[in-house]
Structures are given as structure tokens and as C-alpha cells.
Amino acid sequence: MALRVAVIGGGKFGEVHLRTLRQLQWDGLTELRSLCRLNAEALERQAAEYGVRGYTDYREMLAREELDAVTVCTPDHLHREMALAAIDRGLHVLVEKPLDTSVAGCQRILEAAAAQGVLLQVDFHKRFDPEHRAVERAVRQGRLGRILYGYAWMEDRIEVPVDWLPRWAGHSSPAWFLGVHFYDLVRWMIKSDAAEVVARGRREKLKSELGMDAWDSVSAHVTFRNGAQFAFQTSWILPRGFEAVVNQGVRLVGTAGLWEVDSQDRGSRSCLEGAGMQTWNSNANREYEDRLGRPRLGGYVIESIEDFARNAALVKAGTPLADLAGRYPGGEDGREATRIAEAVHQSLATGQIVTL
Ligand SMILES: NC(=O)c1ccc[n+]([C@@H]2O[C@H](COP(=O)([O-])OP(=O)(O)OC[C@H]3O[C@@H](n4cnc5c(N)ncnc54)[C@H](O)[C@@H]3O)[C@@H](O)[C@H]2O)c1
Structure with missing residues (x-):
């Protein structure tokens, strides 16, 4: 079963998350379910474009949607509350860099993820x-x-x-x-x-x-x-x-x-x-058309988000999190950069x- 995923934050970089998760949906790996952002007009446009349900309140979205994973793409100083809320519900989380703007906040997030046994990945795409x-x-x-x-x-x-x-x-x-x-x-x-x-x-x-x-x-x-x-x-x-x-x-x-x-x-x-x-x-970001003529993105900016989806899908399918340890930028890495x-x-x- 595909990874059911939502995006919180649909701004400049949230759009990149949406496009990446949609192209993984074309490949059968993800099911992009919902998006949360504040601007209702932009939300309506993106919800139609990506075929997802739109929310302006992420708590409502987390309560209503059946999800496996969430990506957090809001301004840096808001990552913590959203990551913690998603982890609390047992969801795998990709958080944009920086994980949080305080070491104490990062520590809280990574302890919460460890306690819930969920994947916590940070989007350090370099x-x-x-x-x-x-x-x-x-x-x-x-x-x-x-x-x-x-x-x-x-x-x-x-x-x-x-x-x-x-x-x-x-x-x-x-x-x-x-x-x-x-x-x-x-x-x-x-x-x-x-x-x-x-x-x-x-x-x-x-x-x-x-x-x-x-x-x-x-x-x-x-x-x-x-x-x-x-x-x-x-x-x-x-x-x-x-x-x-x-x-x-x-x-x-x-x-x-x-x-x-x-x-x-x-x-x-x-x-x-x-x-x-x-x-x-073009190592970072390149736009091309796939064999069906659909506009796709490639490059390491995209691969980093895809990596999270692939890791989360593996864990969902039963791979122990411990088998992936050290193979992706995780909570400790987020904390040390912060x-x-x-x-x-x-x-x-x-x-x-x-x-x-
Ligand atoms: N990996 C990268 O190279 C890269 C590049 C750019 C930005 N980023 C990171 O991505 C994150 C977002 O940056 P951006 O440039 O897209 O910012 P942005 O300002 O364009 O978008 C922020 C989004 O968050 C939403 N938002 C704000 N408060 C919210 C709330 N309370 N509930 C729900 N949604 C809320 C806004 O509605 C908007 O859609 C930042 O952490 C930034 O550092 C990463």
C-alpha cells in the first residue's frame, strides 16, 4: 500500500515537496492526500492542482486525515510544533532544515520520535x-x-x-x-x-x-x-x-x-x-518531461525528499528503523547543525x- 502523505506549508519550497511527492505518486510509491497552509486562495489553487484536500489548520488536518507521513515545510521557527504534533500521532516526519532553531527544541523532537518509533529525517539535501x-x-x-x-x-x-x-x-x-x-x-x-x-x-x-x-x-x-x-x-x-x-x-x-x-x-x-x-x-535541480510528457523534477534537491518517502515506505512495510540508522540525515544530525x-x-x- 502506498505511503499516505501530507505536506504542511505550501510556499516556495512546499511546492517542491508537493511536486516530488506527486511524481512518486505517479510511480505508485506515495498517495499525496492533503496540504495545509495559511493562505486560503493559494491553498485552493494548489489543492486542485495536486488533487489533495486542503486545510488551514494543521491540527485539524492531522486529526481528520489517515496518514503515514508528513513533511514540514513551514518557516524555520514553526517546525517544532508541527513536527511534534505529527510525531505524537505516530507519523513519520520529514522536517525542512533547520530541524528547529534551538538545540533544546531539536532534542525534544528527536526524543519524541524515538519514543514513538517513527522515522525523523531532516532535509539536508546537500x-x-x-x-x-x-x-x-x-x-x-x-x-x-x-x-x-x-x-x-x-x-x-x-x-x-x-x-x-x-x-x-x-x-x-x-x-x-x-x-x-x-x-x-x-x-x-x-x-x-x-x-x-x-x-x-x-x-x-x-x-x-x-x-x-x-x-x-x-x-x-x-x-x-x-x-x-x-x-x-x-x-x-x-x-x-x-x-x-x-x-x-x-x-x-x-x-x-x-x-x-x-x-x-x-x-x-x-x-x-x-x-x-x-x-x-543541474545536479541540484532540473526540470524535464517524462515518457508520458509530464513535467518532472530531478536532482539532489528532489532526491533528498524522495529518500524520506522511500525510507518511510520501507518502515511502513516492516523494515526495522534500526536497519536504516546512519543512512539518512536524522534528528541527531539536525540537532548538531542547529x-x-x-x-x-x-x-x-x-x-x-x-x-x-
Ligand atoms: N532545502 C532547501 O534548500 C530549502 C530551500 C528553501 C526553503 N527551505 C526551508 O523550507 C521551509 C519553508 O520555506 P519557504 O521558502 O517555502 O517559506 P514560505 O514562506 O514560502 O512558505 C511557508 C509556508 O508555510 C505556511 N505556514 C506558515 N505558518 C503556518 C501555520 N501556522 N500552519 C500552516 N502553514 C503555515 C505558509 O502558509 C506557507 O505556505 C523553511 O524551513 C526553509 O528554511 C529549504
């Missing part, structure tokens, strides 16, 4: 990039030697805080919105937790020029328990004319070698009237080095 998988494997096989240092960067064009997230960019930051992806990725690649964090940030453009109470950029330096030192640069104020919505990369240097992955360097570019120069990271982001904000606020 782990699904084949280039990143190659790095993780090489590090695990010792081919880079002992990792000494590295850096990672993730930057968005300014339309992300200004046009996409005008209601909650102030609750977030480049560290929460972008940094957690790479805090998790590096932690996963080098198999070590953070020991010490120091961060500095700028509030020039969004706050001073545009009146939004948000950081422009956050630079964090993290020393991991194995001694590796990483610099993480995040920002969301790249000009609208920049060649891609996202610019990102990671570089690791060890005693026996180095590895670099740069998302702007993947060889696919276009220049179309009205759209300017565009660089495509631990770094929380320390980053503590250091931003106090100017101090934070020891974890």
Missing part, C-alpha cells in the same frame, strides 16, 4: 549531491589523509530575503537559512562535531538600506573536535543580476590531498532574452568565542 558524496567517500576512505582545514560558502541573490521571505527573513539569517546546509555537510564529510565557534556579521544592506531587521552576511569559523578548522561564509544579498539564485561551494584540505566542489563550475549556462546570463546547477547555528548567533550577539 548530502545527496553526487559531487559531495564523492568527497564524503574519499574522506571516509582516508584518501585526503587527516583533514586540516577547509571552507564553504553559500550565497543567495537578494530576492530570497526580500521577495521570497518578506514575512520571516527577520526570524532567520544567512546562517539559519543557508549555513545549516554546510555546517551539516562538513560535519558529515569529516565525521566530527563542532568544538568551538566564532562568528561575525554585517547588517548594511537589508537593515540600513531596506529597513529589514536581518543580517546581510555571516562569517563563521568553526573548529571541530578532530582539530579541523573551517570557515563558513554565508550571505543573501547578491545582486539580482547575478548568474544564479544560489552560489555555493566547499573545499577540504587534508594531509594527503584536497577536494573542491564549486556549483558555479558545472558547465551549463544560458542567456535568454529578458533573463540575462544564467548558470545552471548547535553550530545557535553558537554562531551567540557569538554574533556577544562577540565571544563559543565553546561547545
Whole structure:
């Protein structure tokens, strides 16, 4: 029997969840049942488009629908209450990154999931990039030697805080919105937790020029328990004319070698009237038509959501959760990425080095 699934949050990224779960429905893996979001007009449109029942109250949806799993795609600071409510009902849950904006909140969620015996997965999709998988494997096989240092960067064009997230960019930051992806990725690649964090940030453009109470950029330096030192640069104020919505990369240097992955360097570019120069990271996201001419999405952004659905379907069919342990980004991973982001904000606020 297909995995009965609902989505909470139908905004910019909720749409990606809906499309992914619908294409899995075409394949017979899922049955997309319902969607909850606040804007009634948008809800009606999406409910019709995806053939689901619509709700504006997620508690009502959870009470009424017969579900196996839920994906949570609401603003970061709301994930906890929705994840806990779904777990309480014994549902498998995929939570968008960050799992929660406090370590204590993450701990509550992961303890609740463990107590209920349900799958808790966090959408850290950078782990699904084949280039990143190659790095993780090489590090695990010792081919880079002992990792000494590295850096990672993730930057968005300014339309992300200004046009996409005008209601909650102030609750977030480049560290929460972008940094957690790479805090998790590096932690996963080098198999070590953070020991010490120091961060500095700028509030020039969004706050001073545009009146939004948000950081422009956050630079964090993290020393991991194995001694590796990483610099993480995040920002969301790249000009609208920049060649891609996202610019990102990671570089690791060890005693026996180095590895670099740069998302702007993947060889696919276009220049179309009205759209300017565009660089495509088709590893992340690509649109194509399937054999029946239906528009499908591919790439690691999609595979990460699919991975959750496949894991949940396996567990539903009787596979013990323990058999999947360590094979997907779970609650502990969510908590450790949040631990770094929380320390980053503590250091931003106090100017101090934070020891974890
Ligand atoms: N994995 C990624 O690369 C990626 C990319 C973008 C966003 N995200 C994450 O996805 C999440 C959503 O981001 P977004 O850009 O789609 O935000 P958004 O503002 O576009 O959408 C938020 C959605 O949540 C709904 N919502 C808000 N409060 C609600 C409530 N009380 N009950 C029910 N629904 C509620 C809104 O109606 C809206 O549909 C965030 O956690 C964000 O960090 C992840």
C-alpha cells in the first residue's frame, strides 16, 4: 500500500515537496492526500492542482486525515510544533532544515520520535549531491589523509530575503537559512562535531538600506573536535543580476590531498532574452518531461525528499528503523547543525568565542 502523505506549508519550497511527492505518486510509491497552509486562495489553487484536500489548520488536518507521513515545510521557527504534533500521532516526519532553531527544541523532537518509533529525517539535501558524496567517500576512505582545514560558502541573490521571505527573513539569517546546509555537510564529510565557534556579521544592506531587521552576511569559523578548522561564509544579498539564485561551494584540505566542489563550475549556462546570463546547477535541480510528457523534477534537491518517502515506505512495510540508522540525515544530525547555528548567533550577539 502506498505511503499516505501530507505536506504542511505550501510556499516556495512546499511546492517542491508537493511536486516530488506527486511524481512518486505517479510511480505508485506515495498517495499525496492533503496540504495545509495559511493562505486560503493559494491553498485552493494548489489543492486542485495536486488533487489533495486542503486545510488551514494543521491540527485539524492531522486529526481528520489517515496518514503515514508528513513533511514540514513551514518557516524555520514553526517546525517544532508541527513536527511534534505529527510525531505524537505516530507519523513519520520529514522536517525542512533547520530541524528547529534551538538545540533544546531539536532534542525534544528527536526524543519524541524515538519514543514513538517513527522515522525523523531532516532535509539536508546537500548530502545527496553526487559531487559531495564523492568527497564524503574519499574522506571516509582516508584518501585526503587527516583533514586540516577547509571552507564553504553559500550565497543567495537578494530576492530570497526580500521577495521570497518578506514575512520571516527577520526570524532567520544567512546562517539559519543557508549555513545549516554546510555546517551539516562538513560535519558529515569529516565525521566530527563542532568544538568551538566564532562568528561575525554585517547588517548594511537589508537593515540600513531596506529597513529589514536581518543580517546581510555571516562569517563563521568553526573548529571541530578532530582539530579541523573551517570557515563558513554565508550571505543573501547578491545582486539580482547575478548568474544564479544560489552560489555555493566547499573545499577540504587534508594531509594527503584536497577536494573542491564549486556549483558555479558545472558547465551549463544560458542567456535568454529578458533573463540575462544564467548558470545552471543541474545536479541540484532540473526540470524535464517524462515518457508520458509530464513535467518532472530531478536532482539532489528532489532526491533528498524522495529518500524520506522511500525510507518511510520501507518502515511502513516492516523494515526495522534500526536497519536504516546512519543512512539518512536524522534528528541527531539536525540537532548538531542547529548547535553550530545557535553558537554562531551567540557569538554574533556577544562577540565571544563559543565553546561547545
Ligand atoms: N532545502 C532547501 O534548500 C530549502 C530551500 C528553501 C526553503 N527551505 C526551508 O523550507 C521551509 C519553508 O520555506 P519557504 O521558502 O517555502 O517559506 P514560505 O514562506 O514560502 O512558505 C511557508 C509556508 O508555510 C505556511 N505556514 C506558515 N505558518 C503556518 C501555520 N501556522 N500552519 C500552516 N502553514 C503555515 C505558509 O502558509 C506557507 O505556505 C523553511 O524551513 C526553509 O528554511 C529549504
